[in-house]
Amino acid sequence: MKIFVKIKLIFLLTILSFNVQASRHKKDFIEIHSHKLNIPVSIGFTGNTINIYGTTNIDGNIVVIIKGKNIKYRVNKQIKKKIFWVNKQITEIKNIPSIYMISTNKYVSYDRLNNFNFGLNSISPIIDNDKLSKDEKKEIWNKVKELKQTKGNYHFKINHNNLKDINSLFKATFNLPPNIKIGEYDIYAFVIKKNGDISDITQQKIFINRKGIIDFIYNKARYYPNLYGLIVVLLSLLIGLVSGYRKN
């Protein structure tokens, strides 16, 4: 298995090297390839590591970003009522990405990224609750960011060694958490040039899909709930009958 991965990596790097050769005539360029385009969530899934390989001839700060689709969440707050801590649903927060991970090879401030419409500060969450003040909304968004970072969904690796660049080739490594949502993810890469401008943004998509029994159970439970309920009931009955038969 490891041999296949190595062959795949050599193949990717070869393609990238050819791209470097072919692009020498181009003025500025940046290209990326993910070593996995489809990441299966199967029965033993505990998260996954994804390597993004890239090439560029631009001198500057390389930025690689993985972004999930925007979704909405319910925000709950625990409040103490008498002796018990009770959940209170305070609002819904919309328009925030399920995953947001950044890797750069040199330090770049969040404000700088924000100028290019990237980074967590560039996200504009929608909190439809008139009872909440502006400060409260800001506090909620900050808490959500904190929670997402704790769960490994939002990640900044500013000036981190997870993005390595050697000459014109670079590699960014991201750890996808086990609670990752199924679907399409966008990978963006660009270079912040020394003069402060940014290069063209190159983009690639990766897909997180359920596989095997996980896919079967999830799809049946979500899209055919009556059939799924029936199957669960029949299988449970069958196990009970077989077990009871053997017992008797």
Next chain:
Amino acid sequence: MNIYLPIAEMSMNIFNLIGLGGIVGFLSGLLGVSGGFLLTPSLILMGIPSSIAVASQSANVIATSTTGSMTHIKKNNVDYKMAFIVLFGGIIGSSVGVWVFTILNESSQLDLTVKILYMIFLTVIGLLMFWELGIAKIRKFKKIVVLKKLHKHNFMHRLPLRTKFKKSRLYISSLFPMIIGMVVGFLSALMGIGGGFIMVPAMIYLLGMHTSVVVGTTLFQGIFVSINATFWQASINHTVDFLLAFILIIGGVVGARIGSSVSSKLPADRLRIILASIVIFVSIALFVDLIMPPKEIYSIVSPKGAW
């Protein structure tokens, strides 16, 4: 070794789950008690969301009730007429229970409700077990023999719809068993239990049924009540994780076999004390969980599950 649970959308150690199912199965095989009341709170304390733990446990109850009732059907220990009347109430109760479950889940209050219900019931069960053990010890020590009356006549005998239950040797109103079925069905759906620990004493002490048919009748009607609860949980709430239920069933079956094979070799009284202690311990753990300040005041939930 971890396993990804497709509905809970989280990874769990498979040996922990099999072990939990096995321990509860072992206790049920050893002492003849259904371990549902221990399994669901243990799953919650392990970090599985209440909604998934409760609904998946309902599927587990189908299997355990079927296995258990087969022995009683063979021994002719089931009062079918009583079972169907209790079941009628149970179907209504469990359907209402699933509806309440949905409301509580949507308003993020399910976790609290389930924990409080378990805390109350486990405390009561644990204390009753200790009480029963204590009384038995005193009677044994003082050599007191208690002669039981068949049953006392009470308000049930004045209620309408009186029916003869030949197997149970009763002539009582059908309304009361139906109400008991309704209450237990409601709690089954909300707590993911078979309800034996409520139904059995209710049938013995309130209805005056003969103990020989009580367990069989309870298990028999429990199959259909849990089928109803599981089906609606899967259909309305999408919270039944069959993979989780399957692992628990497998662990439970193996544990129950080992438990029943060693039951004659171990001192039953001491084991009952251990079980009562476990029940009280889980209840205290739930209480502590409810009163301790949470590590994080805020939490976020995706309406479609997962993060």
